[in-house]
Amino acid sequence: xxQLATQFVSQFLQTSVLEWLAxxxxxxxxxxxxxxxxxxxxxxxxxxxxxxxxxWQVSLPFQSALNVxxxxxxxxxxWQWHHKATDNNQVVSWPFWLHALLVMVLAGVVVLLxxxxxxxxxxxxxxxxxxxxxxxxVTTFMVAHKVLQNWVYWFFINCAAVYLYWQSGLALSxxxxxxxxxxxxxGYIQWKKEWVSHSPVMN
Numbered sequence: 001x002x003q004l005a006t007q008f009v010s011q012f013l014q015t016s017v018l019e020w021l022a023x024x025x026x027x028x029x030x031x032x033x034x035x036x037x038x039x040x041x042x043x044x045x046x047x048x049x050x051x052x053x054x055x056w057q058v059s060l061p062f063q064s065a066l067n068v069x070x071x072x073x074x075x076x077x078x079w080q081w082h083h084k085a086t087d088n089n090q091v092v093s094w095p096f097w098l099h100a101l102l103v104m105v106l107a108g109v110v111v112l113l114x115x116x117x118x119x120x121x122x123x124x125x126x127x128x129x130x131x132x133x134x135x136x137x138v139t140t141f142m143v144a145h146k147v148l149q150n151w152v153y154w155f156f157i158n159c160a161a162v163y164l165y166w167q168s169g170l171a172l173s174x175x176x177x178x179x180x181x182x183x184x185x186x187g188y189i190q191w192k193k194e195w196v197s198h199s200p201v202m203n
Contacts, residue, residue, distance in 0.1 A: 022050035023176045030180060033143065034187035036194075038081045045074035051173075058168050062117070062126075062133035069137055077144040091195040093148045102138065110134050128164050132157055148195050151188035158184055 025047035032040030048070035055063035081089065113134060114127045135157050142150035158180040166174040 016054075018050050019054055019170065019172055022047045022054060023172055025050070026176055027179065030183045030187070034183060034190050036081075036146075036191075038078060041074045041078035041081070044077070045071055048074065054170070054173075058170065060129055060164075060168055062113075062129040063164075066133045066136055070140065073140045073144060077140075080144045089146065090198050091146045091148050091191045093195055099149060106134050106138060125164055125167055128160060132161050132164060146191070148188070148191050151184045151191065154187070155181060155184040 025043045029040045029043040029047060032043060048067040052064050052067040052071070055061075055067060110127070110131045114130045117126055117130065135153060139150050139153040139157060142153065158177045161177040162174050162181070165171075165177060
């Protein structure tokens with residue numbers, strides 16, 4: 001336990017200014033997203049631009065590529081939330097069978113991507129990196145289209161990311177994703193309230 005605490009303090013003290021800024025903006029993004037504030041996408045764009053560089057520096061290629069994708073999605077998400085008519089921009093819920101099918105397909109993509117990347121990169125947690133990447137891509141689309149269950153996906157993605165970033169020496173980012181685990185619960189509760197308020201009353 002003492003060794004773990006020492007490792008955490010050591011990594012924390014070595015945190016760069018860029019990582020601090022990326023973390024602060026990332027917190028702003030998820031808090032604003034949970035409240036369905038369109039400016040969450042501006043915070044997301046800036047934070048992910050910084051993380052693209054940070055992850056490349058610590059040999060997490062999938063995470064770096066993922067954050068390039070996040071930058072594009074930040075622009076798309078802003079357009080989706082800002083320009084859609086109110087009646088077409090409400091929280092929606094996908095059926096369980098669709099999520100079950102989606103998870104199986106994405107798991108297959110993770111296996112394929114991991115095998116392809118194994119010959120190019122030599123990182124201990126390459127498979128976990130790939131899994132976080134693949135599931136995050138689809139879940140970000142779910143956020144942009146206000147699918148309620150995106151927060152359930154984020155809960156598990158964030159738990160995996162905590163371990164991945166800690167093992168990669170990004171202690172502050174690992175702490176950020178511990179907070180994200182809690183935010184995913186908060187976001188689900190907030191969006192569930194709106195979804196229930198717009199759902200037909202069951203007899």
